[in-house]
Amino acid sequence: MSLEDQLKKIKILILDVDGVLTDGSIIINSEGVETKIFSVQDGAGLKMLRRAGIEPVIISGRKSPVTEIRAKELNIKRVYMGMTSKKKAFEEIRKEFRIESEEICVMGDDLVDLPLMLESGVAVAVPDAPEYVKAKANYVTKKRGGKGAVREVTDMLIKVQGKWDDLTERYVNLFEGK
Numbered sequence: 001m002s003l004e005d006q007l008k009k010i011k012i013l014i015l016d017v018d019g020v021l022t023d024g025s026i027i028i029n030s031e032g033v034e035t036k037i038f039s040v041q042d043g044a045g046l047k048m049l050r051r052a053g054i055e056p057v058i059i060s061g062r063k064s065p066v067t068e069i070r071a072k073e074l075n076i077k078r079v080y081m082g083m084t085s086k087k088k089a090f091e092e093i094r095k096e097f098r099i100e101s102e103e104i105c106v107m108g109d110d111l112v113d114l115p116l117m118l119e120s121g122v123a124v125a126v127p128d129a130p131e132y133v134k135a136k137a138n139y140v141t142k143k144r145g146g147k148g149a150v151r152e153v154t155d156m157l158i159k160v161q162g163k164w165d166d167l168t169e170r171y172v173n174l175f176e177g178k
Contacts, residue, residue: 014107016107016109049157059080061112063082102121106123
């Protein structure tokens with residue numbers, strides 16, 4: 001089955017945080033306050049994805065107040081953090097949405113993401129992931145984690161599923177006051 005055919009089935013996009021939604025850097029100041037940098041374009045793409053009927057979900061091995069804040073800003077309702085087993089969250093999502101694994105796309109960047117990537121219908125890696133992760137992916141983004149990789153995938157999903165024109169027209173009409 002072609003990548004395009006696989007992408008047409010996707011109903012859920014599962015995202016890792018560090019290395020996918022961010023470039024993998026974690027800044028901790030002398031007071032122990034964590035900072036991360038997120039891409040505004042990735043955020044806009046995730047909002048468009050939800051409008052297209054595809055639900056974004058975050059699953060992270062780390063607990064992070066910064067990630068909680070960003071997820072809330074983007075209205076991402078399902079956020080799993082501090083997951084020692086990401087597979088458990090994957091199964092919860094599958095059951096909650098009553099979908100098959102082939103209807104899930106997973107974006108990851110490291111070894112801990114591989115079980116989900118291998119279980120999903122479409123596995124996406126970022127270019128700075130280790131070779132053994134990229135080798136298992138159906139698609140490797142051109143953009144790096146935290147630098148537009150998520151937007152690349154959201155745009156691709158929306159276009160392949162035939163929802164691009166309606167969504168972009170809505171934005172143009174809002175801009176023009178229609």
